[in-house]
Amino acid sequence: MSRNRLESHTGATLDFTFNGKAYQGIVGDTLASALLANGVDVVGRSFKYARPRGIFGHGAEEPNAIIQLGAGAATIPNLKATQVELYQGLEASSVNGWPSVDFDVMGIIGAFGRLMPPGFYYKTFMYPKKLWMTYEHFIRKAAGLGATPVEADPDSYDKLNQHCDVLVVGAGPAGLVAAREAARTGARVIIADEQSEFGGSLLASKQTIDGRIATDWIASLVAELAAYKNVQLLPRSTVFGYYDHNFLTILERRTDHLALSAPSGTRQRIHRVRAAQVVLATGAFERPLVFAHNDIPGVMLASSVSTYVNRYGVAPGNKLVVFTTNDNAYQTALDWHQTGRQVVAVVDSRTNPSGEIVDAVKALGIEVLVGHGLIEARGKKRVKAALVAPINESGTQVVGAVRYLDSDLIACSGGWSPAIHLSSHTGAKPVWDPNIVGFRPGASKQQERSAGACRGTFDLAGCLAEGASAGAEAAKLSGRGDGGLQFPGFSVEEYSEQPQQALFLVPHTQSTSRAPSQFVDFQLDVSASGIELAVREGFESVEHVKRYTALGFGTDQGKLGNINGMAILANALDQSIAETGTTIFRPSYTPTTFGAIAGRDVNHLFDPERYTAMHRWHQQQGAEFEDVGQWKRPWYFPQSGESLQKAVNREGLAVRNSVGILDASTLGKIDIQGPDAAEFITRMYTNSYLKLAPGKCRYGVMLKEDGMIFDDGVCACLADNHYLMFTTTGGAAGVLAWLELWQQTEWPELQVYFTSVTDHWTTATVTGPNARKVIAKVCNDIELSNEAFGFMDWRDGTVAGVKARIFRISFTGELSYEVNVPAHYGRHIWEALIAAGEEFNITPYGTETMHVLRAEKGFIIVGQDTDGSMTPADMNMDWVVGKNKAFSFIGKRSLQRSDTVRENRKQLVGLKTLKGSDVLPEGAQVVFDAKQKIPMSMQGHVTSSYYSASLGHSIALAVVKGGHSRLGQVVYCPLADGRSIAAEIVSSVFYDPKGERQHV
DSSP: OTTTTTTOOOOOOOEETTTTEEEEEEETHHHHHHHHHHHHHOEETTTTTOOOEEOOOSTOOOSEEEEEEEOGOOOEEEEEEGGBBBBBTTTOOOOOOOOBBSBBBBHHHHGGGGOOOTTTEEEHSSGGGHHHHHHHHHHHHHHHSSOOOOOOOOOOOOEEEEEEEEEEEOOHHHHHHHHHHHTTTHHHHEEESSSSSTGGGGGGGOOOEEEEHHHHHEEEEEEHHHTTTTTTSSSEEEEEOOOGEEEEEEEEEEEETSSSSSSSSSSEEEEEEEEEEEEEOEEEEOOOOOOOOTTTTEEEEEEHHHHHHHHTTOOOSSSEEEEESSOOOOOOOHHHHHTTEEEEEEEEEESOOSSSHHHHHHHOOOOEEEEEEEEEEEESSSSSEEEEEOOOTTSBBSSSEEEEEEEEEEEEEEEEOOOOHHHHHTTTTOOOETTTTOOOOOOOOSSSOOOGGGOOSSSSSHHHHHHHHHHHHHHEEEOOOOOOOOSSOOOOOOOOOOOOOSSSOOOOOSOOTTTTOOOTTTTTTTHHHHHHHHHHOOOOOOHHHHHHHHHOSTTTTTTTTTTHHHHHHHHHHTTHHHHOOOOOSSSOSSOOHHHHTTTOOOOTTOOOBOTTTHHHHHHHHHOOEEEEEEEEEEOOOOOTTTHHHHHHHHHHHHHHSOOOEEETTTTTEEEESTHHHHHHHHBSHHHOOEEEEOEEEEEEEEETTTTOOEEEEEEEEEEETTTEEEEEETHHHHHHHHHHHHHHHTTHHHHHHEEEGGGGEEEEEEOOOOOOHHHHHHSSOOOOSSTTSSSTTTEEEEEEEEEEEEOOOSSSSSOOOEEEGGGGHHHHHHHHHHHTTTTGTTEOOHHHHHHHHHHTTTTTOTTTTSSSOOOOTTOGGGGGGGTTOOOOOTTTTGGGSSSHHHHEEEEEEEEESTTTTTOOOOOOOBSSSSOSSSOOOOOEEEEEEETTTTEEEEEEEEETTTGGGTTTTTEEEEOOOOEEEEEEEEOOOSSSSTOGGGGO
16 A cells, blocks of 8 residues: 555554645554655755655654645644544645645755855845835745635634633643552542643554553553543644633644544634642653754654554654664664664764663664764755764764665654643743753642653653642542552563763764755754854853744743754853753643634624613614624614714704613723722722711722823712722723733732622613602602702612612703613613603613713713823813822822923813804814914824704814813814814803703
């Protein structure tokens, strides 16, 4: 079927295509193993030099085999072929290479790679400036990897919030026994692993545990875990982020192994897990060796060669050369020998390797070259030979003749790097350990512990023991078990290992700058010479070198290249790796689809529409709606084909002359409680609430630290240490977040608690001269007289048989009552109020009329009449700023800055057009001289503008430089058609300037 498939490995066949060519794999293959089985050498091109690249690894560390899966709406770019499970009909292609991956025109540039060192783009494309747009066009065309789908995703995704006692990340040997020990205590356990099967490295191992081969031992342990009701097994699930308070995110690929698009159900799911304790058993990555032309297809990791042979039955070549600095790669030589194919030689950089596994290889007649280095690979689109030579004991120089080894496959191993990514997410600083030639996890910042290879323990017996201990300890700390282990130990068959050599850059007969490219980061073509050049150009920080050279920027996020790169940097700086340090890994551990992150929060669920309890009533009355925040609010209620203006005129006159009713349920409402509630609220608003008595309300303005208006609203004292804060509709979420921010970060000593109750209450505002008469018809247990129930008071009572809270607050300047009832009584109360007001021709009105009414009174709308640069004084609202020096509030000091007290600031004024029928456009600029040549000197702008039926002319609010001192002056608003509208600057209060009507 395929030239590299071992006869001992069979299975049902699966058809697939790669780059338009048909192939066959078998059930259980990954796309990578299937391509190797079919002898596909070149799977992609490198990012910068477009060099041909082949499969290098077998898991998340793979830097080269980056593919585009499928086509059309469901296509996914930038997947690793090593992590794509093969299914019938799979279609994949390389993400770059034009016109094909075998012949890429951009590869011509790669031949001149030395002319494009790090910083090449910065140095080259700066001049001449006028050509930058041309440069950018071609750079962008050449950049990037896969193609993003432009059609709507046909699949659905979801999210699941979970809690557990113990979350085990990784189902290798350490993770499996950790989960078992925790499960046996009764703890709720989740174990997640990114592979399709549990077992980790043991899936490709021939070792025995407790007298059973590894795969049988795994099957037994997984079966035991599956039998526990308190255990959740999550294969094909990558823990991609570890956040504060033991919050972790897991991407579960539910149907990706079945087809491009989910046959049914969701394609992927994100589990958002809050764990009491976490065990990290994420394993380690084999480190490649940096030698000349180490990127040619046919150069692979030694452990990956063993994995493809043992797990997938694929021998990706015929003549193997093993190059190693440690004992592990000798197992690869043994595995390859058992396929019947040739092991040309084992090249060991150590001068005197010894031990059982070394002897086992020699006993097979395989040549072992000690004290040697593989200094260069030869070949173009496939390895043809390996050049080896003796090197000195420190691994810095070639000290003998170069030997040519005929081979088509090189398996290299520079040791192992613990996968410390998730522990780094927690803020734990990695610690360099020269004994393992790698970074260990730093001191834990969360309720977690690492076990096994990710902790720097590489022998199987040690991994198992650490995993069991970690699982028992985690269960105990979560409140389960006593921390004791429930097994006698493990009997493991394994070779004893000798110390490895720290070799990060294999010497060549030429200097690093002259030798053929020695690649550190395969995907982004970062070479050893590039790192040394960065040092010569003045970069010393590992973070700066990373950004200058792009080391670790690819989709593998430095899983293979970082240690080698840091070591080469440290050598160039003449300092230790510990002194040089490391970059810190951040989420996501591997690329995660936007679809999964969004889940079902797309289209109408991305920005949900919020409805009040009276929404259907409004619809039945023919209301037109507008979006305010996420709320659908009635805009106006047209009758008999009325235009917007006619409907607003009718609604406004009804309020001024009789009574109107407004659905005000959308106003933000925040319940605030606690012994320090009054003190906290006083710090948030510009006026004091320390003496506000129960039954009373007070209007307040909230500022940012810079003294600019952030939000406004009324705050009512419901009882001692209990308040209800009203916010603007659009500002509710922002205000709640603002309160929480200050309480948690600045004043944690204050005992105060916030609860959003906006959705809990329906608010019907009855306003107008007859408002009291309407309320009196449905409420008989509240004394409504002005003396008993004054302006800015509130009372509890019963309205139409429902317990209600009534606030006497006005946003119209008329007598007003805001009736609040639990939301599920909303429509009942609304219809009862409408019925009670029939004899007064009660008129429902919408937000447009509300804006006209409030503008007539000069009441501002935060965000419309303010723009983040207005102080209370600018809005002519100094009266709301407390003058008592005994208390402070956010933004108080900023009100005294030279900029905020300077003359000629933009200030709120009213504008009355000289021709009453002219309505100024909102946003229109204000100038003093209509005949001034363009560019005109802008003096302000119109913030709100309406025609007022009550006043019989148009009105506008505007902010004008020095406006408070310009009353009576005529200004002009130029229009797009060349005309200008003249208007007089007047007081911002157009109607009932003394405020008598709301106090009657």
